[in-house]
Amino acid sequence: MFMSRYFDRSKLLPVLLVAGVLLIIGLIVWATSGGRSLFPEPWKGVAGDPINVTLGFYEDWLLAKNTGPNEPFVQGLLDYEQVGAELKEKLKAQEGQLTDETTDPVLCQVGVPGGLRTLPVYQQEEAAQILVMSTTKGQAGQAIVDMVAKNGLWQITNITCGNAETGPQGEFSFDxxxxxxxxxxxxxxxxxxxxxxxxxxVLGHAVPLFMDAETVCVNAEGDTVGCDDNLLKETMPARVQGQMSEVGVEVKRIEVVETVSISD
Structure with missing residues (x-):
């Protein structure tokens, strides 16, 4: 009987040792990964048109802002499924820090807009970028909203604040x-x-170009020529200057350039 118990325990000992080693390795990996789970969380998002998914979040954020500058955090809007994990952490860093005089990190405006309008920059099967702007005169900020989709579920991965203001005379809002x-x-x-x-x-942003009789086109030799198919060619590198509108760029000048610098 004694030998039988000893034999059983001797077989169990290696199993316990292996289990202990695996537990220690798991704890080390967990600690070095910042305490994150070893198993990635399932993708969360919202099905539908990316503009509607964006507005579903933005309209509720705007409604909450009418109550107070930090009310969106109080109402838990960062828990919306279309808010990506990294964006959530980025926005949480400003929780409790907003005032009526600071730029809101979602609306990208100082003060509360009377309404919102959107402009799709581009939309692909699994990626989109949308501009969200105020309808209130004098509020020139714009939110550049980056979106990613997996299995038809859209998620807002980043929000960057820009400025849609035309700027001083002689300058272009799009260049x-x-x-x-x-x-x-x-x-x-x-x-x-x-x-x-x-x-x-990120290369892949696309914007429509609206040209008229006042649009100036300059060829590679520096000569002003007609803005027609004799000059404009598919994939031709060019510099475009104009004013950004709700639907695209009202082009003032197109200049043929030799190369376009692209980040690695």
């Missing part, structure tokens, strides 16, 4: 270099030329 494209997929309109450009290190 970027990129590549011209006209053969573009839906929902972009292939009736118009588009500029595909890089923003914040």
């Amino acid at each position: 970027k270099s990129g590549f011209l494209l006209k053969q573009v997929p839906a929902p972009l309109d292939s009736n118009y030329w588009h500029l595909v450009y890089e923003e914040a290190g």
Whole structure:
């Protein structure tokens, strides 16, 4: 009987040792990863059109702001499923810090807008970027909303504040270099030329270009020429200057450039 018990325990000892080692390794990995779970959380998001998903969050945020500058945090709006984990942590850092005189990190405005309007910059199957702006005159801020989708569920991954103001005379609210494209997929309109450009290190932002009789086009030799198919070619590198509107860029000048610098 004694030998039988000893034999059973001797077989159990290696199992306990292995289990202990695995537990220690797991704790080390957990600690070095900042206490995050070893198993990634399932993707969360909201199904539907990315503009509607964005507005679902933004309209509730605006409604809460009418109560107080920090009320969106009090109401738990950061727990919305369309708010990505990294964005949630970024916004939480400002919880309790907002006043009526500070720029709201979601609306990108000082003060509470009377309403909101949106402008889609681009939309792909699994990525989109949307501008959210105030309808209140004098509020020139704009929220640049980056979105990612997995399995049809959209999530807001980042919000960057910009300025939609035209600026002093002689300057342009849009001045970027990129590549011209006209053969573009839906929902972009292939009736118009588009500029595909890089923003914040990401190439793939696209904006429609609206040209008229006052638009100036300059070829590679520096000569002013007609803004027609004799000059404008698919994937041609160009610098576009103009004023950003709700639907695209009202182009004042297109200049052919030799190259476009792209981040690695």
